[in-house]
Amino acid sequence: KAGVTQTPRYLIKTRGQQVTLSCSPISGHRSVSWYQQTPGQGLQFLFEYFSETQRNKGNFPGRFSGRQFSNSRSEMNVSTLELGDSALYLCASSQQSEMAYEQYFGPGTRLTVT
């Protein structure tokens, strides 16, 4: 099976712009989670989608949003970018949320805000 894919891998944006990141989960996985990784804050949970519904959300401002499509692919959007949004954004998929299946991570999208 193909792993989790994320596009683009690298992105450079300017403050105030918006950005959309894409994630394709492993085939058959219905849950997609997003995480932000920075040197200062480490790995932080953004949100999780299951069957096109956001089930959980981390402590991030409303500028961070996401959605999931019927094929389980997910996108996250960050509006009005700030310098502090520079980070590695990781997407993870899992097979079924009711069971304790591990999450499988994509390679991430490295976002740089200038």
Add this chain to the structure above:
Amino acid sequence: AQSVAQPEDQVNVAEGNPLTVKCTYSVSGNPYLFWYVQYPNRGLQFLLKYITGDNLVKGSYGFEAEFNKSQTSFHLKKPSALVSDSALYFCAVRDPTNFGNEKLTFGTGTRLTIIP
């Protein structure tokens, strides 16, 4: 609220020696525990998990971890370290009492360096 602590930012081990990367957790109820490894410019790779059952769990690349409920610990171990084990290691916990919650809470990571 659930939390994970990795008390060591950096661990150095000579090649061929046993290694241990420490992790302690705090969660209500019985935890679901995970170890992940991250290589430079890569995402996280799953190593192993503890859900229930035997306290010693075996995972990928010869790694194992021991769950200790009384000490609320889940230390990662390997009997003989390889230079290729050098990477950033993360411990994570998921709260099983919160149905449908996939959220993983990660520790701050431990950088493991294996010295040839």
